[in-house]
Amino acid sequence: MKRIFIVSLLSLFYFIPKSSAFCGFYVAKAGSELFNNRSQVVFVRDGNRSVITMSNDYQGDVSEFAMVVPVPTVLSREEIRIAKQGLFDKLDHYSGPRLVEYYDHNPCEPQILYEVAATMEGSNRKFRSTKTLERDKEDYQVTVEATYAVGEYDILILSAKESDGLKRWLTDNGYKIPAKAERVLEPYIKSNMKFFVVKVNTKVMKMQGFQNLRPLQISFESDRFMLPIRLGMANSKGTQDMIVYTLTRNGRVESSNYRTVQIPSNRDIPTFIKGGKFEQFYVDLFDKAYRDAGKNAVFTEYAWDVSPNYGGVKCDPCVGPPPIVSDLLDAGVWWIDERSYSQVFFTRLHVRYSEEKFPEDLFFIQTSDKERFQGRYVMRHAATGDLSCDEGKKYVQELEMRRGKELKELAALTDWNVAKYTRYRQDGSGWIDEKLEMDKSDSPGKTGKGAAPGMLLLLGGIFLFLFLNYIRDLRQIANGNR
């Protein structure tokens, strides 16, 4: 038994490729579609060039759909294109948080290997309505810099002299501008930003036979590695979730003006968190992490080298297929081709922003960090069969302790009332005793940090250094007085 356990633990800390090294695995995912009020963006950036793809998973009447995005330059027709419908799903499935299941080997039986893999499809997309558009123009000190028809979209690029004029222009042209928008428009106008205004041409859409709006992709040169989140906040009082998939050349992307935190990962969780419960688990885990980080952090959910010729594994385990060259090209990665040895690094950032906690637009920097990261949660299933041998009895004891730890971990990660799971320690079931109240002893503490003792030792060393120096100074004083 011991050997098996060590092997599965090892596979936790080192990224062993999918093989029979551990006793079977199972995969499920918590995709971004779980979060309401969410938007998704693919941000490709290298040097001063940005390619931004926006997912328009808008569910309402498309004739009502409109969107205003501040952009740094007047985009040419070639700089606007439509990306493939499946791009976001592919990136989302590939990089979403994952559940890994291991099956304990019965210590009283010879070892058999299992391998199960499956994915779960998400459902129910929700998107907040943005603004609405119609037609016409007058003199509002607003210049229509360009108009384009791109696929099912009619696009205008506006520049304005002052926010009041722009607001009137938009309102008179049938856009429903949120009351708060005006004072947010002003800073963008003064920063020399243009406005990329999109509405849907329903005739073209009917002709092309598309059911959903396809992702819109824009590219431009700008010093700003930034997403203008402040304008979107004018819409709502609450929070909005945004998933940003970045593709860069050198390494991981992080925010440069907000804290970037890794989502808790590689944690052992109870085996009853299956099916739809895993999704709920991740939603609650994110919510807790978000609150613990002061509601103003950006979370890294995934970071991996996805270079086309990268030799290592591209995920461990894979929930969805890793992006291939055609996906990267579709996302707008311009520095690769089928044969070249070009580098591409993928980062998935999840940010829940609100007007109060995110007063500034979201700026990013690319680091040289190539370390892999993924949101990964581990489930260990108990061995089955006759466990009456000596090893087996010991195993059962260890199992109960392990399950206790898993419950504590669950509470620490999600704030769930784990005291209700009265039977889990004994039989591994997710049966809930609804009558029980939260047991204080099981109340979540800080999630465990392995390096805490080492860090304390380090600090201890520094204090010892200070103390010895202090004693030395005192002696020097005494000597000096003599």
Place this chain on the structure above:
Amino acid sequence: MQLKLITQNVFRLLKGLTDPRYFQILFLSSFLAFGVFSLGWSVQLQNYLLIITTCLTVQALAIYYLDLPLHSLRSALITSLGLCLLFKAGEPAYFILAGLLAIGSKFVLRFRNKHIFNPANFGVVAPILLTGNTWISPGQWGSTPLLLFFFGGAGLMILFRISRLETGLTFLITYAILWFSRDVIYLGWEPTVTLHKLTNGSLLLFSFFMITDPMTIPNNKKVRIIWSACIAILTFWVVSTQYIQSAALWILFLGAPIVPLLDLLFPAKKYQWSVPENTSNSISENLKTQLA
């Protein structure tokens, strides 16, 4: 009688703490602990150890060969803690490199008995220029007014003791005025936007603990004020036009070679760490006196 004895002894004990570097070490290590335990930085314990060991070893060698006072180890520890807080890299070798460059720069890049670069600043910036594989995380502290109290409180105490209060405050106030004028007065953002920028932990740490290093800034007080205002103006200019959030570190790095020139033109007394008199003697002298 007894009371007098106690106060005398307490006074004697406190006298052992005249060196402001004690407090610098104490504060910097508590910031590191705050980052690791409270902000959940991914802990790189072995890397911290590498930095500290490298810095202290290089300094110890310098003490031995260049006959420097033993208490200069404190400065090396401060530098290494600064590096732990700022320097990011993937491979352990880079942490050794940063330590070597930081302390090494103190002994190699000198002018008129004063080192040119702030060692921690040099240790962070030089590896980026040399290898391109290391980086800075300007957002790692986040932005909260709490940090202003936390860093500001500790910083003011140190600055007061080393009488460099004017340098840190000039930088911060100039920077604040510039951002407020741009964001709030000109662009029309809400004041919280400026507050968010000014309560950024990296910026506060820079203004209270890096730009105020008495060894690498002008000796003359008036020049220091003008100089730190210039750093603030340039930083503002780079951040607002080039959007490089870590600009302050780069400007300080690029501006460092001007400092010896300023010292030449506007001479003033060089800063000395206040250590109990006897300690300022070198080891060999100590040995000599002991042998005698």
